[in-house]
Amino acid sequence: MNAASELPEALQSVQFCEDILIVDSGSTDDTPTVARQHGARVLHKDWLGFGPQKRWAVEQARHDWVLCLDADERVSPDLEQSIRQAFQAQCIALENDPLLAGFEFPRSNFFLGKYLRHGEGYPDYSRRLFHRMRAQWSLDEVHEKVEARLPEAGFQRINGDLLHHSAESLQTYLNKQNRYTSIQARHLVERRQIPGWGKVVLSPLTRFIKFYLIRRGFLDGLPGLVHIAIGCFNSFVKYAKAIEISKSEQADKATTPRGGDLS
Structure with missing residues (x-):
């Protein structure tokens, strides 16, 4: 479009x-x-x-x-x-x-x-x-x-x-990544794959080691560093959003009156 x-x-x-x-x-x-x-x-x-x-x-x-x-x-x-x-x-x-x-x-x-x-x-x-x-x-x-x-x-x-060869600006790219992580977080919740703190902390770290060091992302200079850093942050944000959505849904269930309760 x-x-x-x-x-x-x-x-x-x-x-x-x-x-x-x-x-x-x-x-x-x-x-x-x-x-x-x-x-x-x-x-x-x-x-x-x-x-x-x-x-x-x-x-x-x-x-x-x-x-x-x-x-x-x-x-x-x-x-x-x-x-x-x-x-x-x-x-x-x-x-x-x-x-x-x-x-x-x-x-x-x-x-x-x-x-x-x-x-x-x-x-x-x-x-x-x-x-x-x-x-x-x-x-x-x-x-x-x-x-x-x-x-x-x-x-x-x-x-x-x-x-x-995307012509989008860095701001547009980040906005798109924000939308993607929201969709991914919702899918995790729907599949009941709620991450623990270990996943939230270790996933970005292991991602950085894999792509920046093992896969030699450092050879792409500053653009490579920025690209991988955004990917690591996306991993963190995706899981953080999943936790937020899960807790929000649990809170909603806890405060919603059960049908058929008598006063």
């Missing part, structure tokens, strides 16, 4: 595809017009949530093999070449092997003026190219992912980066 400024680069990067489809959920800018100018079909669908929306979009595709991108993502030239080579070399297997669900490749985030190549943001293997009869988007409202329909099916890795 409202991606007119980002779409041209994204659409230009997928011109090698036979069919380009944009699903719009109610943009108020020139998104549909820009999409059509770049040869894309445009369909409207009221917002269902990230996972359900993408699953609906895949169902509208004209071919079984689909490549899914967000408006702020671009297929790098190296990734395009790898995709072309994979289809040229494995055309028979692609159509006849039910255990080949699709392909996954690295995703590189552009953050504070730099593509992150280490730490939490990389390689961040993403399953975006898949056969829709063998794989599908999960129904998660946030942090949706592509899952194989058969437990034994798999995804083959190919080279080349999917470039995530």
